[in-house]
Amino acid sequence: MGIYLCKRCGKEFNQKSHFEKHCKKKNPCQDINKVIDNLVKSEVDEQIKILVPQFGELSKTLTRELDKNTKKSKGIFFTPYNIIKKSCDIVFEYCAKNNIKINDILEPSCGSCEYIKHLDNITDDVIIDGIEYDDTIYENIKSLKFRNNVNLMKMDYLKYEVERMYDLIIGNPPYFVVKQADVKEEYKQFYDGRPNMFVLFIIHSLSKLKEGGLISFILPKSFCNCLYYNKIRSHINENFTIVDVYDFSRESYLETAQDTIMLLIHNKPGENNDYIYNNNGNILFNTPENIKHIKRLYDNSTNLKNLNLSVKVGNTVWNQCKDILSDDSKFTRLIYSGDIKNNKLELTEYKNDKKKNYIMKKGETEPVLVVNRGYGVGSYNLNYGIIDLDHEYLIENHLIIIKSKDNLTKEELISKFNMITKSFNDKRTEEFIKLYCCNSALNTTELQNVLPIYL
DSSP states (O other): OOEEEEETTEEEESHHHHHHHHTTTTSSSHHHHHHHHHHHHHHHHHHHHHOSSSSOHHHHHHHHHHHHHHHHHHHHOOOOOOHHHHOOOOOHHHHHTTOOOEEEEEEETTSSSSSHHHHHHHOSSSEEEEEEHHHHHHHHHHHHOOOSEEEEESSSOOOOOSSEEEEEEEEEEOOOBBBGGGGOOOGGGOOOSBBBHHHHHHHHTTEEEEEEEEEEEEEEGGGOOOOHHHHHHHHHHHEEEEEEEEOOOOBBBBBBBEEEEEEEEESSSOOOOEEEETTTHHHHHHOHHHHHHHHHHHHTTTTTTTTTTEEEOOHHHHHGGGGESSSSSTTTEEEEEGGGGGTTOOOOOOOOOOOOOOEEEBBBOOOEEEEEEEOSSSOOHHHHHHEEOSSSSETTTTEEEEESSSOOOOOHHHHHHHHHHHTTSSSHHHHHHHHHHHHHHOHHHHHHHHHBOOO
Protein backbone atom coordinates (compact mmCIF):
# COMPACT_ATOMS: atom_id res chain seq x y z
CA MET A 1 0.00 0.00 0.00
CA GLY A 2 1.33 3.44 -0.98
CA ILE A 3 2.28 5.96 1.63
CA TYR A 4 1.43 9.06 -0.46
CA LEU A 5 -2.23 9.60 -1.37
CA CYS A 6 -3.63 12.16 -3.83
CA LYS A 7 -6.76 13.48 -2.14
CA ARG A 8 -8.07 14.70 -5.50
CA CYS A 9 -8.09 11.46 -7.51
CA GLY A 10 -7.37 8.84 -4.84
CA LYS A 11 -4.22 7.49 -6.50
CA GLU A 12 -1.49 6.09 -4.21
CA PHE A 13 2.30 6.48 -4.60
CA ASN A 14 5.19 4.69 -2.92
CA GLN A 15 7.73 7.39 -3.79
CA LYS A 16 7.50 11.03 -2.78
CA SER A 17 9.05 12.23 -6.07
CA HIS A 18 6.36 10.46 -8.09
CA PHE A 19 3.67 11.90 -5.85
CA GLU A 20 5.03 15.46 -6.21
CA LYS A 21 5.34 15.08 -9.99
CA HIS A 22 1.73 13.91 -10.12
CA CYS A 23 0.56 16.93 -8.09
CA LYS A 24 2.41 19.39 -10.34
CA LYS A 25 1.09 18.05 -13.67
CA LYS A 26 0.04 20.74 -16.14
CA ASN A 27 -3.26 18.93 -16.68
CA PRO A 28 -4.50 18.07 -13.17
CA CYS A 29 -6.02 14.70 -12.35
CA GLN A 30 -9.78 14.21 -12.16
CA ASP A 31 -11.49 15.13 -8.92
CA ILE A 32 -12.91 11.78 -7.81
CA ASN A 33 -15.68 13.45 -5.80
CA LYS A 34 -16.89 15.34 -8.87
CA VAL A 35 -16.73 12.15 -10.95
CA ILE A 36 -18.86 10.33 -8.38
CA ASP A 37 -21.33 13.24 -8.12
CA ASN A 38 -21.73 13.34 -11.91
CA LEU A 39 -22.27 9.58 -12.09
CA VAL A 40 -24.88 9.70 -9.34
CA LYS A 41 -26.64 12.68 -10.98
CA SER A 42 -26.62 10.95 -14.36
CA GLU A 43 -28.13 7.80 -12.85
CA VAL A 44 -30.78 9.82 -11.01
CA ASP A 45 -31.72 11.66 -14.23
CA GLU A 46 -32.05 8.34 -16.06
CA GLN A 47 -34.27 6.93 -13.31
CA ILE A 48 -36.46 10.05 -13.43
CA LYS A 49 -36.99 9.46 -17.15
CA ILE A 50 -38.08 5.89 -16.41
CA LEU A 51 -40.25 6.54 -13.35
CA VAL A 52 -41.84 9.90 -14.21
CA PRO A 53 -44.20 10.06 -17.22
CA GLN A 54 -42.68 12.43 -19.80
CA PHE A 55 -46.08 13.68 -20.99
CA GLY A 56 -49.23 14.32 -18.98
CA GLU A 57 -52.50 12.68 -19.96
CA LEU A 58 -53.84 15.99 -21.27
CA SER A 59 -50.86 16.36 -23.63
CA LYS A 60 -51.43 12.83 -24.93
CA THR A 61 -55.17 13.43 -25.34
CA LEU A 62 -54.66 16.72 -27.19
CA THR A 63 -52.03 15.12 -29.43
CA ARG A 64 -54.65 12.56 -30.46
CA GLU A 65 -57.49 15.10 -30.79
CA LEU A 66 -55.67 17.72 -32.86
CA ASP A 67 -55.33 16.83 -36.52
CA LYS A 68 -51.89 16.59 -38.09
CA ASN A 69 -52.30 19.70 -40.28
CA THR A 70 -53.31 21.85 -37.28
CA LYS A 71 -50.33 20.70 -35.24
CA LYS A 72 -47.95 21.33 -38.13
CA SER A 73 -49.38 24.70 -39.20
CA LYS A 74 -49.42 26.06 -35.63
CA GLY A 75 -46.20 24.38 -34.48
CA ILE A 76 -47.96 22.50 -31.67
CA PHE A 77 -45.67 19.94 -30.02
CA PHE A 78 -45.85 19.24 -26.29
CA THR A 79 -42.73 19.41 -24.12
CA PRO A 80 -41.54 16.31 -22.20
CA TYR A 81 -41.24 16.53 -18.42
CA ASN A 82 -37.47 16.04 -18.24
CA ILE A 83 -36.90 19.08 -20.49
CA ILE A 84 -39.30 21.18 -18.40
CA LYS A 85 -37.66 20.09 -15.15
CA LYS A 86 -34.11 20.62 -16.40
CA SER A 87 -34.81 24.06 -17.84
CA CYS A 88 -36.57 25.16 -14.61
CA ASP A 89 -33.74 23.73 -12.50
CA ILE A 90 -31.20 25.78 -14.47
CA VAL A 91 -33.29 28.95 -14.12
CA PHE A 92 -33.89 28.71 -10.39
CA GLU A 93 -30.34 27.58 -9.57
CA TYR A 94 -29.12 30.73 -11.35
CA CYS A 95 -31.66 32.84 -9.46
CA ALA A 96 -30.54 31.37 -6.13
CA LYS A 97 -26.85 32.03 -6.86
CA ASN A 98 -27.51 35.60 -7.97
CA ASN A 99 -30.19 36.54 -5.42
CA ILE A 100 -32.83 37.07 -8.13
CA LYS A 101 -36.44 37.12 -6.91
CA ILE A 102 -39.09 35.80 -9.30
CA ASN A 103 -42.58 37.24 -8.73
CA ASP A 104 -44.18 37.54 -12.17
CA ILE A 105 -43.92 34.68 -14.69
CA LEU A 106 -45.22 34.43 -18.26
CA GLU A 107 -45.64 31.27 -20.32
CA PRO A 108 -46.53 32.70 -23.76
CA SER A 109 -47.40 29.40 -25.48
CA CYS A 110 -48.70 27.39 -22.55
CA GLY A 111 -50.36 24.54 -24.48
CA SER A 112 -51.44 21.79 -22.08
CA CYS A 113 -49.89 23.75 -19.16
CA GLU A 114 -47.08 21.26 -18.52
CA TYR A 115 -44.67 24.14 -17.78
CA ILE A 116 -47.20 25.98 -15.63
CA LYS A 117 -48.02 22.84 -13.61
CA HIS A 118 -44.34 22.32 -12.81
CA LEU A 119 -43.79 26.00 -11.98
CA ASP A 120 -46.87 25.91 -9.76
CA ASN A 121 -45.39 22.96 -7.85
CA ILE A 122 -41.95 24.48 -7.26
CA THR A 123 -42.87 28.12 -6.47
CA ASP A 124 -44.92 29.95 -3.86
CA ASP A 125 -46.73 33.28 -3.92
CA VAL A 126 -46.03 34.04 -7.58
CA ILE A 127 -48.25 35.26 -10.40
CA ILE A 128 -48.16 33.08 -13.52
CA ASP A 129 -49.77 34.25 -16.77
CA GLY A 130 -50.32 31.67 -19.49
CA ILE A 131 -51.30 32.45 -23.08
CA GLU A 132 -52.73 29.93 -25.55
CA TYR A 133 -53.92 30.66 -29.09
CA ASP A 134 -55.56 27.37 -30.11
CA ASP A 135 -59.29 27.05 -29.32
CA THR A 136 -59.27 23.31 -28.64
CA ILE A 137 -56.31 23.49 -26.29
CA TYR A 138 -57.68 26.49 -24.40
CA GLU A 139 -61.06 24.80 -23.84
CA ASN A 140 -59.20 21.88 -22.24
CA ILE A 141 -57.07 24.00 -19.88
CA LYS A 142 -59.26 26.95 -18.89
CA SER A 143 -60.73 25.19 -15.83
CA LEU A 144 -57.47 23.77 -14.45
CA LYS A 145 -56.79 24.54 -10.76
CA PHE A 146 -53.45 25.74 -9.34
CA ARG A 147 -51.83 26.65 -6.00
CA ASN A 148 -50.51 30.01 -7.16
CA ASN A 149 -52.28 32.91 -8.83
CA VAL A 150 -52.46 31.54 -12.41
CA ASN A 151 -54.22 33.49 -15.17
CA LEU A 152 -54.88 31.67 -18.45
CA MET A 153 -55.70 33.76 -21.53
CA LYS A 154 -56.78 32.79 -25.04
CA MET A 155 -55.13 35.13 -27.52
CA ASP A 156 -52.35 35.69 -30.03
CA TYR A 157 -49.21 36.32 -27.95
CA LEU A 158 -47.77 38.70 -30.53
CA LYS A 159 -50.81 40.94 -29.89
CA TYR A 160 -50.33 40.85 -26.12
CA GLU A 161 -49.55 44.54 -25.56
CA VAL A 162 -50.38 45.17 -21.89
CA GLU A 163 -47.92 47.22 -19.84
CA ARG A 164 -47.28 44.31 -17.46
CA MET A 165 -43.61 43.25 -17.37
CA TYR A 166 -42.14 39.96 -16.20
CA ASP A 167 -39.29 38.60 -14.09
CA LEU A 168 -39.33 35.32 -16.04
CA ILE A 169 -40.67 34.43 -19.48
CA ILE A 170 -40.36 30.70 -20.01
CA GLY A 171 -41.60 28.01 -22.37
CA ASN A 172 -41.35 26.22 -25.68
CA PRO A 173 -42.58 28.60 -28.42
CA PRO A 174 -44.13 27.21 -31.61
CA TYR A 175 -41.92 26.53 -34.65
CA PHE A 176 -43.43 27.34 -38.06
CA VAL A 177 -42.71 29.75 -40.90
CA VAL A 178 -44.75 32.97 -41.01
CA LYS A 179 -45.63 35.15 -44.01
CA GLN A 180 -43.75 38.45 -44.15
CA ALA A 181 -47.04 40.32 -44.57
CA ASP A 182 -48.17 39.07 -41.14
CA VAL A 183 -45.12 40.45 -39.30
CA LYS A 184 -44.93 43.86 -37.62
CA GLU A 185 -42.54 46.23 -39.36
CA GLU A 186 -40.53 46.89 -36.19
CA TYR A 187 -39.70 43.16 -35.93
CA LYS A 188 -38.18 42.88 -39.42
CA GLN A 189 -34.90 44.53 -38.37
CA PHE A 190 -34.08 41.43 -36.30
CA TYR A 191 -34.03 38.72 -39.01
CA ASP A 192 -33.53 38.03 -42.71
CA GLY A 193 -35.57 35.85 -45.06
CA ARG A 194 -38.87 34.27 -44.05
CA PRO A 195 -39.38 34.50 -40.28
CA ASN A 196 -40.15 31.59 -38.00
CA MET A 197 -42.70 32.07 -35.25
CA PHE A 198 -40.23 31.19 -32.49
CA VAL A 199 -38.03 34.15 -33.56
CA LEU A 200 -41.00 36.51 -33.31
CA PHE A 201 -41.70 35.12 -29.83
CA ILE A 202 -38.13 35.94 -28.80
CA ILE A 203 -38.35 39.49 -30.20
CA HIS A 204 -41.71 40.19 -28.55
CA SER A 205 -40.57 38.69 -25.23
CA LEU A 206 -37.48 40.90 -25.04
CA SER A 207 -39.79 43.92 -24.86
CA LYS A 208 -41.85 42.41 -22.03
CA LEU A 209 -38.94 41.64 -19.72
CA LYS A 210 -38.26 43.60 -16.55
CA GLU A 211 -34.78 44.99 -16.05
CA GLY A 212 -32.82 42.05 -14.66
CA GLY A 213 -35.49 39.62 -15.87
CA LEU A 214 -34.88 36.24 -17.52
CA ILE A 215 -36.03 34.47 -20.69
CA SER A 216 -35.78 30.68 -20.91
CA PHE A 217 -36.94 29.25 -24.25
CA ILE A 218 -36.66 25.82 -25.83
CA LEU A 219 -35.54 26.53 -29.42
CA PRO A 220 -34.53 24.56 -32.52
CA LYS A 221 -30.78 24.02 -32.67
CA SER A 222 -30.79 25.85 -36.00
CA PHE A 223 -31.29 29.10 -34.07
CA CYS A 224 -27.67 28.79 -32.94
CA ASN A 225 -26.22 29.19 -36.43
CA CYS A 226 -28.80 29.97 -39.13
CA LEU A 227 -27.81 33.15 -40.97
CA TYR A 228 -31.46 34.25 -41.14
CA TYR A 229 -31.38 34.70 -37.34
CA ASN A 230 -27.97 36.36 -37.08
CA LYS A 231 -29.43 39.81 -36.39
CA ILE A 232 -31.41 38.67 -33.35
CA ARG A 233 -28.41 36.67 -32.07
CA SER A 234 -26.24 39.79 -32.46
CA HIS A 235 -28.84 41.88 -30.62
CA ILE A 236 -28.94 39.39 -27.75
CA ASN A 237 -25.14 39.22 -27.59
CA GLU A 238 -24.78 43.01 -27.48
CA ASN A 239 -27.56 43.76 -24.98
CA PHE A 240 -28.08 40.69 -22.78
CA THR A 241 -26.12 38.15 -20.76
CA ILE A 242 -26.28 34.59 -22.04
CA VAL A 243 -26.61 32.51 -18.88
CA ASP A 244 -26.76 29.11 -20.55
CA VAL A 245 -27.14 27.23 -23.82
CA TYR A 246 -28.15 23.69 -22.93
CA ASP A 247 -28.29 20.95 -25.56
CA PHE A 248 -31.46 18.81 -25.48
CA SER A 249 -30.69 16.88 -28.69
CA ARG A 250 -31.03 13.51 -26.98
CA GLU A 251 -34.57 14.23 -25.80
CA SER A 252 -37.69 13.42 -27.83
CA TYR A 253 -41.08 15.05 -28.34
CA LEU A 254 -44.46 13.66 -29.28
CA GLU A 255 -44.62 13.33 -33.09
CA THR A 256 -41.47 15.31 -33.95
CA ALA A 257 -37.74 14.62 -34.12
CA GLN A 258 -36.66 18.27 -33.84
CA ASP A 259 -33.30 18.75 -32.07
CA THR A 260 -33.52 21.53 -29.49
CA ILE A 261 -31.53 23.69 -27.09
CA MET A 262 -32.52 25.77 -24.09
CA LEU A 263 -31.44 29.41 -24.29
CA LEU A 264 -31.42 31.28 -20.97
CA ILE A 265 -30.70 35.01 -21.14
CA HIS A 266 -30.56 37.72 -18.44
CA ASN A 267 -31.74 41.25 -19.16
CA LYS A 268 -28.45 42.96 -18.43
CA PRO A 269 -25.31 43.47 -20.56
CA GLY A 270 -22.62 40.88 -19.96
CA GLU A 271 -19.62 38.99 -21.29
CA ASN A 272 -20.78 36.13 -23.54
CA ASN A 273 -17.51 34.75 -24.92
CA ASP A 274 -18.12 31.29 -23.48
CA TYR A 275 -21.33 30.94 -25.49
CA ILE A 276 -20.61 32.75 -28.78
CA TYR A 277 -18.20 32.67 -31.70
CA ASN A 278 -17.95 35.71 -33.97
CA ASN A 279 -17.17 34.54 -37.49
CA ASN A 280 -16.73 37.80 -39.43
CA GLY A 281 -19.97 39.20 -38.06
CA ASN A 282 -21.90 35.93 -38.02
CA ILE A 283 -22.57 35.30 -34.32
CA LEU A 284 -22.79 31.61 -33.48
CA PHE A 285 -24.41 30.43 -30.23
CA ASN A 286 -23.55 27.09 -28.65
CA THR A 287 -22.57 25.33 -25.45
CA PRO A 288 -19.19 26.38 -23.97
CA GLU A 289 -17.72 22.99 -24.87
CA ASN A 290 -18.87 23.25 -28.49
CA ILE A 291 -17.71 26.88 -28.79
CA LYS A 292 -14.20 25.83 -27.73
CA HIS A 293 -14.32 23.05 -30.32
CA ILE A 294 -15.53 25.41 -33.07
CA LYS A 295 -12.72 27.87 -32.28
CA ARG A 296 -10.17 25.05 -32.58
CA LEU A 297 -11.67 23.96 -35.90
CA TYR A 298 -11.25 27.49 -37.31
CA ASP A 299 -7.55 27.57 -36.41
CA ASN A 300 -5.27 27.72 -39.49
CA SER A 301 -8.20 27.68 -41.90
CA THR A 302 -9.47 29.90 -44.70
CA ASN A 303 -12.74 29.89 -46.67
CA LEU A 304 -13.95 29.73 -50.27
CA LYS A 305 -14.46 33.49 -50.45
CA ASN A 306 -10.84 34.15 -49.48
CA LEU A 307 -9.78 31.67 -52.17
CA ASN A 308 -11.65 33.82 -54.74
CA LEU A 309 -14.27 31.15 -55.42
CA SER A 310 -17.91 31.95 -56.15
CA VAL A 311 -20.78 29.81 -54.87
CA LYS A 312 -24.28 29.64 -56.38
CA VAL A 313 -27.18 27.25 -56.86
CA GLY A 314 -27.55 25.39 -60.17
CA ASN A 315 -29.95 27.31 -62.41
CA THR A 316 -31.74 24.47 -64.24
CA VAL A 317 -35.03 23.15 -62.82
CA TRP A 318 -35.60 19.85 -64.60
CA ASN A 319 -39.37 19.59 -64.06
CA GLN A 320 -39.81 23.03 -65.63
CA CYS A 321 -37.88 21.91 -68.72
CA LYS A 322 -39.53 18.55 -69.44
CA ASP A 323 -40.29 19.46 -73.05
CA ILE A 324 -36.57 19.90 -73.88
CA LEU A 325 -35.19 16.92 -71.93
CA SER A 326 -33.79 14.01 -73.93
CA ASP A 327 -32.15 10.57 -73.73
CA ASP A 328 -29.88 11.48 -76.64
CA SER A 329 -26.25 11.98 -75.56
CA LYS A 330 -25.59 14.37 -78.44
CA PHE A 331 -27.28 17.08 -76.36
CA THR A 332 -26.04 18.89 -73.23
CA ARG A 333 -25.57 16.70 -70.15
CA LEU A 334 -27.90 17.67 -67.28
CA ILE A 335 -26.31 16.84 -63.92
CA TYR A 336 -28.60 16.04 -60.99
CA SER A 337 -27.76 15.67 -57.29
CA GLY A 338 -28.42 11.94 -57.70
CA ASP A 339 -25.54 11.76 -60.21
CA ILE A 340 -23.01 12.55 -57.46
CA LYS A 341 -22.23 9.27 -55.71
CA ASN A 342 -19.30 8.66 -53.37
CA ASN A 343 -18.04 12.14 -54.34
CA LYS A 344 -17.81 11.24 -58.03
CA LEU A 345 -19.96 11.92 -61.09
CA GLU A 346 -21.96 8.97 -62.43
CA LEU A 347 -24.65 8.64 -65.10
CA THR A 348 -27.82 7.61 -63.26
CA GLU A 349 -30.97 6.12 -64.73
CA TYR A 350 -33.97 7.45 -62.81
CA LYS A 351 -37.22 5.61 -62.11
CA ASN A 352 -39.12 8.70 -63.22
CA ASP A 353 -38.97 8.31 -67.00
CA LYS A 354 -39.53 12.05 -67.45
CA LYS A 355 -36.27 12.78 -65.62
CA LYS A 356 -33.77 12.48 -68.46
CA ASN A 357 -29.97 12.89 -68.52
CA TYR A 358 -29.69 15.36 -71.40
CA ILE A 359 -31.22 18.70 -72.27
CA MET A 360 -31.61 20.50 -75.59
CA LYS A 361 -30.02 23.71 -74.36
CA LYS A 362 -26.57 25.29 -74.60
CA GLY A 363 -24.34 24.42 -71.65
CA GLU A 364 -20.88 25.09 -70.23
CA THR A 365 -17.55 23.30 -70.52
CA GLU A 366 -15.36 24.82 -67.78
CA PRO A 367 -14.64 22.48 -64.84
CA VAL A 368 -16.62 23.21 -61.66
CA LEU A 369 -17.00 21.71 -58.21
CA VAL A 370 -20.54 20.81 -57.11
CA VAL A 371 -21.94 20.16 -53.61
CA ASN A 372 -25.32 18.74 -52.57
CA ARG A 373 -27.75 21.20 -51.01
CA GLY A 374 -29.42 18.91 -48.45
CA TYR A 375 -33.11 19.01 -47.56
CA GLY A 376 -35.42 19.38 -44.58
CA VAL A 377 -34.50 18.49 -41.01
CA GLY A 378 -31.85 15.87 -40.32
CA SER A 379 -28.12 15.33 -40.30
CA TYR A 380 -26.31 16.88 -43.27
CA ASN A 381 -23.64 14.90 -45.10
CA LEU A 382 -21.35 16.79 -47.46
CA ASN A 383 -21.50 15.12 -50.89
CA TYR A 384 -19.45 16.68 -53.68
CA GLY A 385 -17.78 16.05 -57.02
CA ILE A 386 -15.60 17.72 -59.65
CA ILE A 387 -17.34 18.15 -63.00
CA ASP A 388 -14.77 17.82 -65.79
CA LEU A 389 -16.40 16.69 -69.05
CA ASP A 390 -15.42 16.75 -72.71
CA HIS A 391 -18.84 18.07 -73.73
CA GLU A 392 -21.31 20.70 -72.54
CA TYR A 393 -23.23 20.33 -69.29
CA LEU A 394 -25.74 22.16 -67.09
CA ILE A 395 -26.27 21.81 -63.33
CA GLU A 396 -29.71 21.12 -61.84
CA ASN A 397 -30.87 23.35 -58.98
CA HIS A 398 -30.49 20.72 -56.24
CA LEU A 399 -26.72 21.15 -56.48
CA ILE A 400 -24.50 24.08 -55.46
CA ILE A 401 -21.84 25.17 -57.96
CA ILE A 402 -18.37 26.35 -56.91
CA LYS A 403 -16.46 28.31 -59.59
CA SER A 404 -13.16 30.16 -59.63
CA LYS A 405 -13.13 33.91 -60.24
CA ASP A 406 -9.48 33.73 -61.33
CA ASN A 407 -8.37 33.23 -64.92
CA LEU A 408 -6.85 29.77 -64.49
CA THR A 409 -5.86 27.05 -66.91
CA LYS A 410 -7.85 23.82 -66.77
CA GLU A 411 -4.98 22.08 -64.97
CA GLU A 412 -4.71 24.88 -62.40
CA LEU A 413 -8.47 24.81 -61.86
CA ILE A 414 -8.58 21.05 -61.32
CA SER A 415 -5.63 21.32 -58.94
CA LYS A 416 -7.45 24.01 -56.93
CA PHE A 417 -10.62 21.93 -56.77
CA ASN A 418 -8.62 18.90 -55.63
CA MET A 419 -7.28 20.98 -52.71
CA ILE A 420 -10.85 21.92 -51.79
CA THR A 421 -12.13 18.33 -51.97
CA LYS A 422 -9.19 17.22 -49.84
CA SER A 423 -10.37 19.74 -47.24
CA PHE A 424 -13.97 18.52 -47.61
CA ASN A 425 -12.70 15.03 -46.84
CA ASP A 426 -10.75 16.22 -43.77
CA LYS A 427 -12.02 14.82 -40.46
CA ARG A 428 -12.15 18.39 -39.09
CA THR A 429 -14.70 19.31 -41.78
CA GLU A 430 -16.95 16.47 -40.67
CA GLU A 431 -16.63 17.63 -37.06
CA PHE A 432 -17.42 21.23 -38.00
CA ILE A 433 -20.52 20.29 -40.01
CA LYS A 434 -21.80 18.17 -37.14
CA LEU A 435 -21.38 21.08 -34.71
CA TYR A 436 -22.46 23.91 -36.99
CA CYS A 437 -25.26 22.47 -39.10
CA CYS A 438 -27.15 20.99 -36.16
CA ASN A 439 -30.24 19.72 -38.01
CA SER A 440 -30.00 21.76 -41.23
CA ALA A 441 -27.90 21.92 -44.40
CA LEU A 442 -25.29 24.46 -45.53
CA ASN A 443 -26.61 27.17 -47.85
CA THR A 444 -24.52 29.00 -50.45
CA THR A 445 -23.52 31.87 -48.13
CA GLU A 446 -22.44 29.46 -45.39
CA LEU A 447 -20.52 27.29 -47.83
CA GLN A 448 -18.65 30.33 -49.15
CA ASN A 449 -18.07 32.28 -45.93
CA VAL A 450 -18.52 29.98 -42.93
CA LEU A 451 -17.19 26.51 -43.75
CA PRO A 452 -13.47 26.33 -42.82
CA ILE A 453 -11.12 25.20 -45.60
CA TYR A 454 -7.89 23.45 -44.63
CA LEU A 455 -5.02 23.79 -47.13
